[in-house]
């Protein structure tokens with residue numbers, strides 16, 4: 022799905038997708054055919070397959086949900102692929118389950134794996150039976166599970182929200198192993214890659230994600246990798262989305278600022294649903310400022326460049342800080358300036374909204390939608406989808422399928 026959306030919204034890009042599992046490749050090919058997406062090539066291949074050697078070098082290489090779900094040998098194959106196929110100046114995105122954020126849930130993963138291995142049926146049936154057994158054990162007070170936030174409530178909550186086929190992929194790979202950030206950084210240093218940033222915008226800012234006392238405790242730690250590891254101990258984050266680069270030129274502050282002002286931004290939800298605050302592990306961060314309200318009001322009619330929504334009332338530094346805060350809260354997204362046609366893609370998604378709960382913007386971002394919550398009154402569902410229907414219309418994202426309201430909480 023990621024490859025398809027990226028390709029559809031970047032028609033001049035050549036997108037290549039690799040996965041070893043034939044069903045995944047067949048599914049993606051069929052989706053791209055239905056949505057008439059032609060600039061994607063999909064390879065059913067192991068990351069270490071010699072068939073991939075002939076691929077060209079890429080500006081971007083993305084491995085989402087792969088690195089800590091595969092064996093050490095497959096991780097080495099992923100690195101060898103990146104080493105061979107990343108252009109100088111190119112960027113790599115790697116997401117992974119992180120330690121120590123996963124520490125309390127490690128016993129849950131092990132017991133799911135063992136129960137599913139002893140079960141019957143296909144992996145979906147074995148996972149479902151294992152999850153139900155774990156729920157019973159947790160209810161009975163099994164101490165190792167009561168200590169696991171995922172066993173206590175997270176797993177049941179995800180099973181209500183996410184289609185069943187996700188779970189065997191998430192929890193049943195035998196080699197599944199969360200890693201510390203320093204392990205991953207050392208791995209990528211071996212192929213000449215440097216850490217650049219987090220793809221989760223808010224995680225790049227200590228003031229959004231660390232309490233003042235945590236920042237004080239880190240003040241004397243200068244070595245960047247050690248500091249990042251200790252940051253993870255304070256935040257206890259279970260999932261990282263790291264961006265690495267090879268021979269990437271570091272921008273001066275002034276150039277970075279100029280580039281952000283030249284970027285276009287788009288609202289990620291209807292204007293009246295922007296709350297001007299975000300809950301983080303450091304507490305609630307509020308930014309209900311005149312500058313933030315001005316940015317949101319300026320974007321209500323569709324994407325605009327930050328430099329075009331300047332206003333004499335607000336110094337540029339204020340606009341910049343508030344635009345970053347809105348992006349960190351995922352109320353606003355940085356997007357491409359040029360619009361491309363996405364009607365086919367949105368029609369294909371809408372035809373199977375249960376499997377593909379997304380609407381794609383002509384400017385290259387996607388908004389997750391969710392079924393109207395059971396028990397919501399008709400008026401509530403209507404009011405909510407009315408706002409979203411208008412939002413999707415204004416943003417060239419089509420009309421949501423009836424009975425579906427955007428899922429403002431998931432902030433996907």
Ligand SMILES: C[S@@+](CC[C@H](N)C(=O)[O-])C[C@H]1O[C@@H](n2cnc3c(N)ncnc32)[C@H](O)[C@@H]1O
Nearest residue numbers: 040041042066067068085086087090091095190
């Ligand atoms: C957790 S899923 C993530 C899938 C996808 N990247 C996404 O974001 O939805 C991990 C994927 O890695 C694939 N995979 C695991 N080991 C692999 C290998 N050695 N070579 C190629 N693909 C592999 C699996 O088939 C599976 O689709």
